Each structure stands twice: as C-alpha cells, then as structure tokens.
Amino acid sequence: xxxxxxxxxxxxxxxxxxxxxxxxxxxxxxxxxxxxxxxxxxxxxxxxxxxxxxxxxxxxxxxxxxxxxxxxxxxxxxxxxxxxxxxxxxxxxxxxxxxxxxxxxxxxxxxxxxxxxxxxxxxxxxxxxxxxxxxxxxxxxxxxxxxxxxxxxxxxxxxxxxxxxxxxxxxxxxxxxxxxxxxxxxxxxxxxxxxxxxxxxxxxxxxxxxxxxxxxxxxxxxxxxxxxxxxxxxxxxxxxxxxxxxxxxxxxxxxxxxxxxxxxxxxxxxxxxxxxxxxxxxxxxxxxxxxxxxxxxxxxxxxxxxxxxxxxxxxxxxxxxxxxxxxxxxxxxxxxxxxxxxxxxxxxxxxxxxxxxxxxxxxxxxxxxxxxxxxxxxxxxxxxxxxxxxxxxxxxxxxxxxxxxxxxxxxxxxxxxxxxxxxxxxxxxxxxxxxxxxxxxxxxxxxxxxxxxxxxxxxxxxxxxxxxxxxxxxxxxxxxxxxxxxxxxxxxxxxxxxxxxxxxxxxxxxxx
Numbered sequence: 293x294x295x296x297x298x299x300x301x302x303x304x305x306x307x308x309x310x311x312x313x314x315x316x317x318x319x320x321x322x323x324x325x326x327x328x329x330x331x332x333x334x335x336x337x338x339x340x341x342x343x344x345x346x347x348x349x350x351x352x353x354x355x356x357x358x359x360x361x362x363x364x365x366x367x368x369x370x371x372x373x374x375x376x377x378x379x380x381x382x383x384x385x386x387x388x389x390x391x392x393x394x395x396x397x398x399x400x401x402x403x404x405x406x407x408x409x410x411x412x413x414x415x416x417x418x419x420x421x422x423x424x425x426x427x428x429x430x431x432x433x434x435x436x437x438x439x440x441x442x443x444x445x446x447x448x449x450x451x452x453x454x455x456x457x458x459x460x461x462x463x464x465x466x467x468x469x470x471x472x473x474x475x476x477x478x479x480x481x482x483x484x485x486x487x488x489x490x491x492x493x494x495x496x497x498x499x500x501x502x503x504x505x506x507x508x509x510x511x512x513x514x515x516x517x518x519x520x521x522x523x524x525x526x527x528x529x530x531x532x533x534x535x536x537x538x539x540x541x542x543x544x545x546x547x548x549x550x551x552x553x554x555x556x557x558x559x560x561x562x563x564x565x566x567x568x569x570x571x572x573x574x575x576x577x578x579x580x581x582x583x584x585x586x587x588x589x590x591x592x593x594x595x596x597x598x599x600x601x602x603x604x605x606x607x608x609x610x611x612x613x614x615x616x617x618x619x620x621x622x623x624x625x626x627x628x629x630x631x632x633x634x635x636x637x638x639x640x641x642x643x644x645x646x647x648x649x650x651x652x653x654x655x656x657x658x659x660x661x662x663x664x665x666x667x668x669x670x671x672x673x674x675x676x677x678x679x680x681x682x683x684x685x686x687x688x689x690x691x692x693x694x695x696x697x698x699x700x701x702x703x704x705x706x707x708x709x710x711x712x713x714x715x716x717x718x719x720x721x722x723x724x725x726x727x728x729x730x731x732x733x734x735x736x737x738x739x740x741x742x743x744x745x746x747x748x749x750x751x752x753x754x755x756x757x758x759x760x761x762x763x764x765x766x767x768x769x770x771x772x773x774x775x776x777x778x779x780x781x782x783x784x785x786x787x788x789x790x791x792x793x794x795x796x797x798x799x800x801x802x803x804x
Contacts, residue, residue, distance in 0.1 A: 467511050469507065470508050479572055481574045483558070491554030495574075572596070596613065606618050619639070622640060628646070631661075633657075637662070640665060646663075655684055661674070661687070667693060667695060672700070684704075692716045696722075709731075729791070730778060732773070735771070735802045737799070737800040760778060761779055
C-alpha cells in the first residue's frame, strides 16, 4: 500500500502535498479547501506542523511552500478542490489494539499479585496472632498469655462420648470436663480467655461447700483439638485468682480438627438463709463468650463486678453490686441491675434493654448510670431509691444514634436531685419523669417542636397537698425549656435537678 500512496503524493499539486502532510500528522484529519484561519484548531496545527514540514521536504517541495511553526499566521489557500483522506492500515490498528490489551493484562496481573499477597499476610496475622482485648500478650511455651498473669495447675480432663443424630459415627461429639475450686474470700475472682476460642460463661448461685466451684466442658470431634488449648488456674496480683483458657498460636480457626467449644459454669456457694454472699470483686475478660448471669439479686452482693466480652450478648436475670461494668460489642445487653455507686452499660450496634435500680445511701455523692450504644435502641426502666425514702442524688447519661431512646422513671425519692442527659439522632426520644422531679428541663429536636406533657393535677408525692407548677421559657422553634416545681415555702433552699433530652429529625416527647 505504501507505493501507490507515494505515487499519489508525487502527482498532486505542491500545496496539496502540504494538506496530505497535515492529514498524516493529525491521524485521519479531513482537510477542506479554503479553511478559514479563525476556525483552525491551534493545538492540532502545532502538533502537525513539524511532521508536515518533514513530509514536504521528502517530496522535494521548496522551503517557501512548507508550513513552518513560526509562519502559521498566513496560510495559503488550497489550489485544488479535491478532498484527501488518509487512513491508517488495518494491520497497524490491530497491532496497537493488541499492545493496549497486553499492557492492560500485565497491569491487572501485577495488581492481583500485590493484592493477594496483602490479603494472605493480613489474614494470616489475624488468625495466627492471639486475640487481645485489653492487655498485650506474650508467648510462654507457645501459649498466648497476658504478661501480668501467672499459671497454676492446669486441667485434668475426663472424656465422654455424646451421641448426636445426623453426625457421622467416624467423628462423634466428644465432651471433656474439668473442675476447679476457687476461694470465695479472694480479692478478685478472675476469668480470662485468649486466642481463637469461644463458648459461654454461666454464673449461678447455690453451690455446696465454701468455695467457688468452676466446671469447664470442652466439646469437639477430633481428639487433637484439645491439644491446641490449655485451661489453668491463673493468678495476677496478691489475692487475685481465677481461671484462664488459652489457645496455642499454632491453632488456626480454619483447621476443622482444631474446632472446639467451651462451656464454663461458675457456682457461687450457698450461705445461710436470710444472709447475703459477699463477693469482693468478680471480673471476666473473655472475648467471644456469651455471658449468662442467673438470678443473684437477694442472694449475692458484689462490691465490684466487671463483665467483658465481644460480639456476643450479656444477659443478666438480676444482680446487685456497688459498682458494675458491663461491656460488649455488636451484641445486646439485657437484664436487671441494682447498684449503689455506679453502673456502666456499653455496647455498639445492638440494643440495650434494662431495668435499673439506683440506690443513693448518703445524699453526698451521686449514684451514676452510663448507658451507651450506637445504631440501636436504648430502652430503660429506672427506679431511684434512697436510704430514708427522701432526697438522694442521681446522675444519668444515655447515648445512642439513628435509633429510638426511651427512658421511664417509675420511682424517685421526694426532694431528690436528678441530672439527666439523654441523646439520640434520627430516632424518636421519649422520657417520662417521676412526679417527684423538680428542676429545669430542655428538649431539643429539629424540624418540629418537642412535645411537653404536663399534668398540673397530679397528686403530691409528699402528701402535703402541694400544687405542681410549670414555668415555660419563650418558644425558640424546635427547642422547649422551662422549670417544674412543687409549691412550698422553702423553694429557694432546694438543690434542683436538670434534664436535657436531644434528638434530630424525629419526634421528642418529655413527660414531666
């Protein structure tokens, strides 16, 4: 094809050769006669000028007939009326197309290799490294053990086969059990787990004897699974003793033969009828262990209790403690709690549904409640109590987002002080205060006015025949505020409470 094209170049007029050169430089540029200069694309002209000059020289054009970059202002008119179209050969197109495909394929392969290497390394480090919630871990003889923990005696297992329908007889379910005794007088009863293990923890009252009896059951189908874990007595500082379950870093959750489940049962000893068993401190830190606490209120009193897990719920039938901390993630918290100092209920992406009784003994320090979650509802039924059925100081925080918030105060002492801060967003908020409440209130939402429900005819909880009074501040759009009081002669001497309730783009109801 090159020879006919050359013959065509030699037979056309010189100025048309310039047009042919420009068409080569512009890749399929069609040139018409008498192109106005003001319509010329300057960028295309500059790109094609040098190649046009080279082609002009190749067909023996005089330099004055060639187009130079510095003489682009005066273009001569075309001297023939023919249009010249130059096309790129199909073979050249195919070669370019294949080069682009090969380059794209090579680039894709390199990206895939880099990404697969990244995923492989990170997944390996996730599964092979011990799971840690609070403390760093170190490897002692291949086991993942926190550095402040010392090991005592380890489990002596007894095995039994458990028939289960639908399972191949080649690999029946095996349950191994071990029992431990812990002194109830310990400063802290401690329960830990580390590594790729999971299961359940159940705390009950009514065990026989004077010590805490702990039964551990491990369920598995392959005997070698038990070799990947160790269950031992652990001690921390002086007087802190408990049980630890540790998996070897060699165990891998994708290894079917290493899969096993634990069931830990803690039996607190029975005491004389009418007496309370006192536990100084009870602490768990067991990721991926569901926590089930029995009906302990009225039988056991904890000076301090801390329950901590992840990705599994904490369910409490009832417990009584001076201080309590209940923490999980991505799972609900449910139950009945009685506390006289502080209670923390923390989770995320899951609801909190609780009945809480706060007791304030001296009226000097506040009894605190802190509830926090996200993207899920908070539902709380709250009772406030004091030693002499009057006064008392209480501080309550409740926070969530994108979900409803509902708090209902069913009981509160006369002349008590309540500080409440309840916040959500994109979800309705509803707070119902007890009729004993006295103090200020602020309710904030957006795009609508909060609903304030007030009953002036409610009966005086003190039995003095007082009248309920409310004084509202001037309206400020989606904000409602004011004060509510019981009429008596010594109003100015009282320490009053403060209630703040907030949401956004959702209804808000405050009953006072």
